[in-house]
Amino acid sequence: MDFMANTLLAAGASPAMAHCKEEVEDFMKIASALLVNVGTLSPDWTEGMRLAAEAANALGKPWVLDPVGAGATPFRTKAIMSLVNLRPTVIRGNASEIMAIAGAAGETKGVDSTAESTDALEHAKRLAKDLGCIVAVSGKIDLVTDGDRVLKVHNGVSLLTSITAAGCSVTALIAAFVCCAPHDEALQATAYALAVFGAAAEVARGIIYEGKKLGLGQGPGSLRVKLLDALHFMSDTKDTDDPWDETVLSRNLYIECE
Numbered sequence: 100m101d102f103m104a105n106t107l108l109a110a111g112a113s114p115a116m117a118h119c120k121e122e123v124e125d126f127m128k129i130a131s132a133l134l135v136n137v138g139t140l141s142p143d144w145t146e147g148m149r150l151a152a153e154a155a156n157a158l159g160k161p162w163v164l165d166p167v168g169a170g171a172t173p174f175r176t177k178a179i180m181s182l183v184n185l186r187p188t189v190i191r192g193n194a195s196e197i198m199a200i201a202g203a204a205g206e207t208k209g210v211d212s213t214a215e216s217t218d219a220l221e222h223a224k225r226l227a228k229d230l231g232c233i234v235a236v237s238g239k240i241d242l243v244t245d246g247d248r249v250l251k252v253h254n255g256v257s258l259l260t261s262i263t264a265a266g267c268s269v270t271a272l273i274a275a276f277v278c279c280a281p282h283d284e285a286l287q288a289t290a291y292a293l294a295v296f297g298a299a300a301e302v303a304r305g306i307i308y309e310g311k312k313l314g315l316g317q318g319p320g321s322l323r324v325k326l327l328d329a330l331h332f333m334s335d336t337k338d339t340d341d342p343w344d345e346t347v348l349s350r351n352l353y354i355e356c357e
């Protein structure tokens with residue numbers, strides 16, 4: 100939750116974390132979008148998530164589901180499937196999670212993926228078509244589909260898999276991007292969120308690498324911090340004298356249409 104909220108703040112959004120079933124509907128009245136992340140699930144939170152999703156639907160506001168750990172336990176999978184049936188605007192998961200939601204039996208080791216994003220593409224397309232939503236499968240290459248079109252996002256660094264909540268945070272960013280985009284451009288907004296997050300990670304890793312050359316060897320902990328810095332400077336480009344601007348803005352967003 101900490102890293103998700105900080106990612107959103109760094110990108111210029113205004114997060115509010117809430118799970119309590121007594122207040123989620125009121126929060127939805129003031130929110131522009133909803134992110135439902137089932138990370139640390141409990142029966143009470145499950146009820147709060149359902150009420151929040153129903154409120155978003157009733158208000159016509161976009162909502163995004165992160166099916167953390169789908170397939171890991173029957174309790175979790177059942178809770179996730181009830182949320183899926185409420186028809187999120189976007190579902191973003193890793194390959195194992197998307198395959199579990201699509202009913203494709205696979206090995207699971209919890210919240211991390213045991214498969215490549217490309218293994219889940221056909222499942223993601225079918226899921227998107229059946230639900231009428233956008234499905235994003237993250238991994239080395241992120242795949243985003245509405246069932247017909249497929250966008251492939253090539254940004255990102257493998258060190259992201261060594262920090263917890265990287266996936267959660269990119270899903271949060273998707274919610275922020277989707278609510279700023281026209282209703283029929285959720286596919287593109289999702290791909291852009293993944294590309295921007297990946298590009299920020301590339302910048303962060305570059306800075307860590309420079310530090311290493313100077314004898315300041317750094318790993319995942321530094322990536323987490325520098326990633327927030329990179330996102331912040333990417334969103335605040337007004338100060339053109341800032342040396343970060345050049346570094347950050349020199350990153351390309353690699354989005355390929357299939």
Ligand SMILES: Nc1ncnc2c1ncn2[C@@H]1O[C@H](COP(=O)(O)OP(=O)(O)O)[C@@H](O)[C@H]1O
Binds near residue numbers: 210237256
């Ligand atoms: N091997 C990789 N190379 C580059 N980027 C990656 C790699 N694996 C994951 N990512 C990026 O890390 C972020 C989190 O994705 P992922 O690890 O699939 O999610 P989760 O944390 O939910 O399992 C995404 O932005 C994704 O593009």
Ligand SMILES: Cc1ncsc1CCOP(=O)(O)O
Binds near residue numbers: 137
């Ligand atoms: C480790 C862990 N356990 C329950 S939720 C969670 C975080 C998962 O985050 P991500 O899917 O972004 O790695």
Ligand SMILES: [Mg+2]
Binds near residue numbers: 193266
């Ligand atoms: Mg995840």
